[in-house]
Amino acid sequence: MTATFERGINSFKEVLDAPIASFFASCVHCGLCAESCLFYTETGDPQYTPVHKLEPLRRTWFQEYTLLGKLAKAAGLSKSVTDAELAAWEPLVYDSCTMCGRCSMVCPVGNDLTYAIRKMREGMAAAGHAPEGLVTATTRAIVAGSPAGVKWVTVQAQIKHMEKQFGIEIPVNQAHVDYLVLMSSWEILNYPEYLGAVSRIFKQAGATWTLSEHAYEATNSGIQIGVSDLARELVGRIVKAAEDLEVKCVISPECGHAYTAIRWEGPNLMGRSFGFEVKHILEVIDELHASGRIKLKGTLDKPQTYHDPCQISRRGGVYEQPRKLLKEIAPQFREMKDTGTMNWCCGGGGGVGANERAEPLKLISFKRKKAQIEELGVDTLVTACANCRVTIEEALEHYHMDVEMLGLTELVADHLEENPS
Amino acid sequence: MKRPAANNIGSALREAGISRRDFLGFCATLAAAYALPAASVGAIAAALEKAPRASVIWLSFQECTGCTESLTRSHAPTIEGLILEQISLDYHHTLQAAAGEAAEQARMEAMRANAGKYLLIVDGSVPLGNAGYSTIAGVSNVDMLKEVAQGAAAVIAVGTCAAYGGIPAAQPNPTGAVPVSAVINDKPIVNVPGCPPIPVVITGVLAHFLTFGGLPELDDLGRPKIFYGESIHDRCYRRPFYDQGKFAETFDDEGARRGWCLFKLGCKGPVTYNACATTKWNNGVSFPIQSGHGCLGCSQPGFWDMGPFYKALSMPTANVEKAAGIAAAAGVAAGAAMAVANRGKKAAAKAAHAPVTVEDLEKKP
Known part of the structure; x- marks a missing residue:
């Protein structure tokens, strides 16, 4: 089989559920979502109005599921969605939406537009209108086990590096432990220090944990491209490994969409609840810190701020934990104006980072974050998402900005009080 | 009728014993009625005070004098009444002292001196059935209306009889009574209906004419929107x-x-x-x-x-x-039928879903 327009439209009909129908029926056309979307605010181009990105899906709903729409279609008053239209909408649905969820926060009638975009991508992908970069990444995720093509041998090499650097053994394929630790491709390739930091924190806390050679990759390209069949396959690998090893908890790494994939979409994709808990690494660190199992010392004496990863803060609810931890070690912490659940996206989430075509737009949209950083006058930016970190580091280079990026997990590991009395 | 020595409204009001405080109060009422900012009260007062006597001719046809009573007797002496009575009125059957030839002469004189500029106020309906039903000095109402309206800047139809026919025009309408607008069609007409109309509405329209040099915005029944909106x-x-x-x-x-x-x-x-x-x-x-x-x-x-x-x-x-x-039951049934149809469509779409594989993602010709 191949992707066809008919499969795409069939998929639209399939994903149109009660929530989406109520969103379309209740939209009051106020345009507030435009002002909340950084692709609109940074370009001023009205085609980037979030609800407009859903137009083909909205028309399908109108014509297929409403009485007026059926009549209008029969009378030729409402034009059917065409393949060319879907092709034209591809950049709107994939390049100019990071599924950051900010529009869902401002909608006065409470429409979760992000949810609708996620569903719309199902039809776009089935119709063959997903961006090439995302198709490649998804293919690699399914075939090779990681969207960046990272194989287990690469992980093994990084394990050796980290064990050598910190002198702590990193457990692999251990059953009945507290935590199964996942990573994203970026952490394996760019920031292996994350793995070292986790080993140091768990050693200090006396927690048992493991990596799994069958499930080391947490990112889920299936969700980003919008193919639930593939997303289910990717989540299923993690669920199987975790249940085979009978771990108590699976830890989503410093990667925003991975957290959404395994924690929120995962059980819905699998159609059942898991035999283990799912937490973000910051939740785990905060719990260990709050219960006194780890203690922090020393301070980071630089003006710095925290970039909220959308999927972790806004869509995931983990925004107090990083601030509690930073309060301990960063006396010069400064808060950005729009922060927490109303933060501005880095511009590279939701598959935009894997989509080369979106690169110029991604850099334009970064101007918002750039302005936020400059307004605060900080030279250090802490975050908890490897994808945000890569996106921002590249953009900082592009705009010749002298700002250092830090992962919060590593920052915590660097401030552990060894052997507290 | 008595003619004030003063030639503008401000001095005439003071001669009549109206304090500036009362006058400003009236201006504030107007500003509020016209939805103007508070700062405009002074501007209205200044404009009104300096406004020269606007000549007003008041014609009463098939009416009961209730409109005049409303204006002049409701809470005498009202500033509204005074503005009309002492400042502007050149001819009014009820209020003028003159009678007979002298009265009609005053009308003719006002029409001549202020041709094209005076305001014509009419209360009462106009009988078209038989001219004899209502005449003034031997002139039928319809003829007098046409004659006076010719040189008027605008016509204000005061009361429901003048505006829409009112009681005289009620079934079976024995006199063939019609409103002013059925006779005059080449002049701006403002309807100020009510049986009787509220005094401030009458003077409000007049004050608008004096202050802004025009008539207020009207609704589709010819009434000032500010009072009848x-x-x-x-x-x-x-x-x-x-x-x-x-x-x-x-x-x-x-x-x-x-x-x-x-x-x-x-x-x-x-x-x-x-x-x-x-x-x-x-x-x-x-x-x-x-x-x-x-x-x-x-x-x-x-x-x-x-x-x-x-x-x-x-x-x-x-x-x-x-x-x-x-x-309601029919609506619920239709809605339920629609829901069943939609559910069927969604189920069919689900049944038609073929799992998407990575091979599928490439669109092939």
Whole structure:
């Protein structure tokens, strides 16, 4: 089989559920979502109005599921969605939406537009209108086990590096432990220090944990491209490994969409609840810190701020934990104006980072974050998402900005009080 | 009639014993009525004070003098009345001292001296059936109206009779009474209906003419929107009782004593547009509904022919609950049928779903 327009439209009909129908029926056309979307605010181009990105899906709903729409279609008053239209909408649905969820926060009638975009991508992908970069990444995720093509041998090499650097053994394929630790491709390739930091924190806390050679990759390209069949396959690998090893908890790494994939979409994709808990690494660190199992010392004496990863803060609810931890070690912490659940996206989430075509737009949209950083006058930016970190580091280079990026997990590991009395 | 020595309104008012404070109060009322900012009160006062005497000719046809009474006697001496009576009026049957030839001469003189600039105020309807039904100095109403209107800058039809025919035009309309607008069609006409109209509405239109040099914005029935823009019902202080479904059933029941809504006793507030509920009557003392009686709808066309005063508007004549029940059931059935059809369509789409594989993602020709 191949992707066809008919499969795409069939998929639209399939994903149109009660929530989406109520969103379309209740939209009051106020345009507030435009002002909340950084692709609109940074370009001023009205085609980037979030609800407009859903137009083909909205028309399908109108014509297929409403009485007026059926009549209008029969009378030729409402034009059917065409393949060319879907092709034209591809950049709107994939390049100019990071599924950051900010529009869902401002909608006065409470429409979760992000949810609708996620569903719309199902039809776009089935119709063959997903961006090439995302198709490649998804293919690699399914075939090779990681969207960046990272194989287990690469992980093994990084394990050796980290064990050598910190002198702590990193457990692999251990059953009945507290935590199964996942990573994203970026952490394996760019920031292996994350793995070292986790080993140091768990050693200090006396927690048992493991990596799994069958499930080391947490990112889920299936969700980003919008193919639930593939997303289910990717989540299923993690669920199987975790249940085979009978771990108590699976830890989503410093990667925003991975957290959404395994924690929120995962059980819905699998159609059942898991035999283990799912937490973000910051939740785990905060719990260990709050219960006194780890203690922090020393301070980071630089003006710095925290970039909220959308999927972790806004869509995931983990925004107090990083601030509690930073309060301990960063006396010069400064808060950005729009922060927490109303933060501005880095511009590279939701598959935009894997989509080369979106690169110029991604850099334009970064101007918002750039302005936020400059307004605060900080030279250090802490975050908890490897994808945000890569996106921002590249953009900082592009705009010749002298700002250092830090992962919060590593920052915590660097401030552990060894052997507290 | 008495002519003031002063040649502008400001000095004339002071001669008549109106304090500046009262005058500013009147200007503030106008500013509020016209939805102008508070800062404009001074500007209105300045414009009005300096305004030269605008000549006004008042013609009374088939009327009861209630409109004049409203203006001059309601809370005498009113500033509204004084503005008209002492400042502007050149000819008015009831108010002028002159009679006979002298009176008509005053009219002719005013028409000649202020040709094209004077305002014509008319109260009462015009009989077209037989000229003899109503004549003044041997001239039929319709002829006099045409003659005076010819040189007028604008015509203000005061009262429901002049505006829409009123009582004389009520069925079976024995005199063939018509409103001013049925006779005059080449001059701007402002209708100030009401039986009688609220005094400030009459002077408000005049003051607008003097201050801004034009007529206020009118609704589709020719009434100034500022005074007739909202229904009595919408501005009625008893409206919350209507919304709660609390009605007086008779004029002496518990509901009536508690001041509940008079809708069921025939109040025409919901279909009547006027300022009674806001400006009220007798210097803001009260208005009919506040006195315990429903609105009669006197400022609407067809007043007297709108059905009985004490019959409620749109009271259901048939078993409305039953009809509504059937309609609701039909709606629910249609909605359910639609939902079943939609559910079927979604299920079909789900059944037609072939799992998407990575090979599928490439669109092949």
